[in-house]
Amino acid sequence: MNDVAAILPLRGPVLYPGMILPVPVGRPSSLAALELHQDGGFPLVFIPQLDPDEEVPTKARMAQVGCTARLVNMVHLPDGTARILVEGINRVRRSAPITEHEGATVSTTTAFPEANDDPQQVSQLTRATAELFGQWLVLNGFNPADHELLVDPSLDPARLADQVMGNIPVSLINRIEVLEEVSIAGRLHKVVEHLIKAVAGQQVAVEVNERVQKAMDKGQREYHLKEQLKALKDELNKLQGRPGDADAFEQKVRDANMPEEAQDEALREVDRLRRLQPDSAEYTICRTWLETVCDVPWSTHTTDSTDLKRAQKVLDREHYGLELVKERVLEYLAVRQLNPESKGPILCFAGPPGVGKTSLGQSIADALGRDFGRIALGGIKDETEIRGHRRTYIGALPGRILRALIRSGSRNPVLILDEIDKVGNDFRGDPASALLEVLDPSQNHTFVDHYLDIPVDLSQVLFIATANVIDTIPAALHDRLEVIDIPGYTEEEKTVIAKKHLIPRLIKDHGLTGKAPSFSPKVLQQIIRDYTHEAGVRDLSRQIARINRKIARQVVEGTVDKPRLNATQVRKYLGPPRYFVEVAEQVDEPGVVVGLAWTAAGGDILFVEATRMPGKLSLRMTGSLGDVMKESAEAAMSWLRSRADRLGIDAKQFDYEFHLHVPAGGIPKDGPSAGVTMVTALASIVTGRCVKPKLAMSGEITLRGKVLPVGGVKEKVLAARRAGIRTILLPAHNKSDLENIPPELKKDITFHFVETVKDVLELALED
Numbered sequence: 001m002n003d004v005a006a007i008l009p010l011r012g013p014v015l016y017p018g019m020i021l022p023v024p025v026g027r028p029s030s031l032a033a034l035e036l037h038q039d040g041g042f043p044l045v046f047i048p049q050l051d052p053d054e055e056v057p058t059k060a061r062m063a064q065v066g067c068t069a070r071l072v073n074m075v076h077l078p079d080g081t082a083r084i085l086v087e088g089i090n091r092v093r094r095s096a097p098i099t100e101h102e103g104a105t106v107s108t109t110t111a112f113p114e115a116n117d118d119p120q121q122v123s124q125l126t127r128a129t130a131e132l133f134g135q136w137l138v139l140n141g142f143n144p145a146d147h148e149l150l151v152d153p154s155l156d157p158a159r160l161a162d163q164v165m166g167n168i169p170v171s172l173i174n175r176i177e178v179l180e181e182v183s184i185a186g187r188l189h190k191v192v193e194h195l196i197k198a199v200a201g202q203q204v205a206v207e208v209n210e211r212v213q214k215a216m217d218k219g220q221r222e223y224h225l226k227e228q229l230k231a232l233k234d235e236l237n238k239l240q241g242r243p244g245d246a247d248a249f250e251q252k253v254r255d256a257n258m259p260e261e262a263q264d265e266a267l268r269e270v271d272r273l274r275r276l277q278p279d280s281a282e283y284t285i286c287r288t289w290l291e292t293v294c295d296v297p298w299s300t301h302t303t304d305s306t307d308l309k310r311a312q313k314v315l316d317r318e319h320y321g322l323e324l325v326k327e328r329v330l331e332y333l334a335v336r337q338l339n340p341e342s343k344g345p346i347l348c349f350a351g352p353p354g355v356g357k358t359s360l361g362q363s364i365a366d367a368l369g370r371d372f373g374r375i376a377l378g379g380i381k382d383e384t385e386i387r388g389h390r391r392t393y394i395g396a397l398p399g400r401i402l403r404a405l406i407r408s409g410s411r412n413p414v415l416i417l418d419e420i421d422k423v424g425n426d427f428r429g430d431p432a433s434a435l436l437e438v439l440d441p442s443q444n445h446t447f448v449d450h451y452l453d454i455p456v457d458l459s460q461v462l463f464i465a466t467a468n469v470i471d472t473i474p475a476a477l478h479d480r481l482e483v484i485d486i487p488g489y490t491e492e493e494k495t496v497i498a499k500k501h502l503i504p505r506l507i508k509d510h511g512l513t514g515k516a517p518s519f520s521p522k523v524l525q526q527i528i529r530d531y532t533h534e535a536g537v538r539d540l541s542r543q544i545a546r547i548n549r550k551i552a553r554q555v556v557e558g559t560v561d562k563p564r565l566n567a568t569q570v571r572k573y574l575g576p577p578r579y580f581v582e583v584a585e586q587v588d589e590p591g592v593v594v595g596l597a598w599t600a601a602g603g604d605i606l607f608v609e610a611t612r613m614p615g616k617l618s619l620r621m622t623g624s625l626g627d628v629m630k631e632s633a634e635a636a637m638s639w640l641r642s643r644a645d646r647l648g649i650d651a652k653q654f655d656y657e658f659h660l661h662v663p664a665g666g667i668p669k670d671g672p673s674a675g676v677t678m679v680t681a682l683a684s685i686v687t688g689r690c691v692k693p694k695l696a697m698s699g700e701i702t703l704r705g706k707v708l709p710v711g712g713v714k715e716k717v718l719a720a721r722r723a724g725i726r727t728i729l730l731p732a733h734n735k736s737d738l739e740n741i742p743p744e745l746k747k748d749i750t751f752h753f754v755e756t757v758k759d760v761l762e763l764a765l766e767d
């Protein structure tokens with residue numbers, strides 16, 4: 001068809017075939033064009049204006065393409081303009097410039113052939129278009145069901161593209177491009193592109209919108225809840241007639257009777273609390289701090305009992321023996337009575353586990369009539385454990401010293417610094433130096449905990465430290481301590497402790513009062529010898545508890561009426577003996593010697609074994625020996641070889657490979673006090689003479705053959721007794737140590753005091 005058509009320029013919208021479009025018609029040339037169409041039978045063609053603002057259609061720049069239309073409806077408005085409804089029919093192209101005819105805009109147009117494309121491509125693009133359009137509709141808040149109202153799914157691909165274009169927001173140029181496109185596939189392609197852009201844009205918009213909405217909701221909810229909470233709190237306070245937190249604290253601070261400096265600081269903090277929002281983190285921090293300050297026993301003071309007799313009684317009631325310690329405590333009490341201001345030294349109880357160090361602290365508090373607190377120092381590596389964290393940290397706490405003081409409830413309690421030998425240090429600071437300040441009487445009246453940040457007076461506190469070994473206590477700390485050794489108990493002492501203290505307590509604990517059998521001394525001896533191997537009484541107490549448990553069960557089950565305890569019963573309850581009196585039998589060939597050792601767990605015996613085999617002269621040492629122990633073995637060997645002829649030993653006897661071994665190879669051992677034992681073992685092997693039975697020794701040696709004193713004599717003697725030793729060789733310098741040992745310990749044992757290694761060999765080796 002090549003016809004002159006009446007042209008209606010469109011300002012903004014683009015009419016596609018199949019599309020129904022309402023168009024207001026106002027320009028005279030456009031109204032004339034309508035007349036031409038209706039009266040003159042001119043086809044009606046809508047062509048988009050390139051610039052919608054241009055007023056005069058003949059001069060306006062217009063697209064090359066347009067769409068023929070059917071006039072569906074026309075309404076004449078009173079102002080002379082009209083409103084029409086048209087349906088797009090066909091794409092046409094202008095084939096001549098726009099001209100004028102009877103006041104209307106006209107032009108010749110040619111119909112527009114549609115290219116035939118690859119049907120598969122077209123169908124894929126069609127599907128994509130439909131799907132994307134569906135998404136776009138959902139994003140825009142349309143019901144997916146509306147899809148069909150807007151776009152008919154049965155449309156052919158070319159119409160589908162046009163329909164979709166008519167519904168999505170796309171620029172005028174892009175719309176014209178789609179109108180111009182000859183190929184259906186090309187048209188769909190463009191539509192898909194526009195859809196993708198539109199969907200993506202819409203997605204971002206939706207997301208932003210949601211986020212904004214959410215943020216607003218949360219803020220608003222929070223605000224409302226806070227308001228409600230505030231109102232509720234006010235109401236509650238009114239109901240209970242309670243003054244605010246701050247007022248209560250002010251009263252508490254004034255009542256606490258604290259030093260002026262502390263009170264000023266605390267009142268400042270109360271003021272701050274008043275200004276803070278009750279639901280802020282700051283408020284909680286401030287409040288907790290105030291609580292702590294008010295909990296410190298600033299002025300609560302207990303009066304020391306001045307009755308020495310009563311004190312003695314209390315101490316005896318809880319603990320048997322330990323005369324030295326009790327004496328020292330009573331002296332302390334006496335001095336305090338004469339001079340209440342005196343600043344006594346810090347006592348430190350040192351000894352193996354289970355000898356009553358910690359529990360003695362408690363009874364000292366009882367004897368003095370003071371409150372008691374325990375500070376476990378074992379494994380502390382961090383200075384803040386002692387001194388606390390600065391309060392600005394969330395979850396900050398006062399240090400252990402201050403916490404113990406608060407818990408004790410008075411300013412002059414007995415505080416046990418338990419296991420002071422196990423304080424460590426690392427990059428987080430040195431807790432030992434913080435302890436120094438705590439323990440120093442000239443500094444500790446102004447002890448500052450980081451958390452509290454106000455000086456607290458610790459000078460009234462009676463600190464008592466406990467330790468298993470003294471060596472690992474840092475020197476500066478050691479210097480401030482008065483060490484009292486608690487060496488461990490003899491079998492006799494253990495029997496009494498069990499009888500007087502452990503058994504009555506355990507019988508009560510197990511609810512066996514009146515029903516329990518009596519533990520005869522023989523039974524106790526059996527338990528101690530066969531089932532325990534310790535310096536203290538903890539294991540003994542455990543074994544007695546075990547027996548009590550079994551008896552309790554029998555009583556409840558009703559299987560026995562009057563329980564008895566004899567050797568067989570004990571075996572039945574506790575199983576076969578766990579330890580044996582070990583020694584004598586095992587020393588029956590040259591090269592084996594019994595030594596006495598001192599460990600953190602008390603005294604113990606150790607065997608030193610020597611042997612030799614053909615080979616070049618050398619000395620091997622095994623059994624997890626430390627450097628010091630290895631060096632004393634070498635000194636022993638050197639001394640022996642240098643004195644060989646004087647001792648009447650043939651030099652040929654040394655042409656061997658020697659091996660020294662100290663069994664229990666898994667346990668590390670160190671220290672110089674096995675020197676005499678090693679030299680005796682080596683001498684025994686080169687001379688072929690056995691060591692006398694039931695003989696043990698301890699002593700350090702020098703290269704010139706002198707025997708030097710050793711530590712832990714009482715523990716060693718105790719261990720020797722446990723092992724059935726009858727002769728003990730000790731350095732002459734240790735003779736005075738023996739005076740402090742109870743006579744029953746020395747009974748049945750012959751002591752020899754030696755000055756030189758030569759004496760040792762003469763006394764120890766069989767002829």
Ligand SMILES: Nc1ncnc2c1ncn2[C@@H]1O[C@H](COP(=O)(O)OP(=O)(O)OP(=O)(O)O)[C@@H](O)[C@H]1O
Nearest residue numbers: 318319320352353354355356357358359360497501
């Ligand atoms: N001489 C004694 N008289 C009465 N009971 C004692 C005696 N010695 C220890 N005990 C009891 O032994 C138990 C263990 O004592 P405690 O816990 O005080 O040992 P410790 O020396 O502190 O040990 P560790 O070094 O392992 O901490 C306590 O129940 C204590 O009552």
Ligand SMILES: [Mg+2]
Nearest residue numbers: 357358418466
């Ligand atoms: Mg303890």
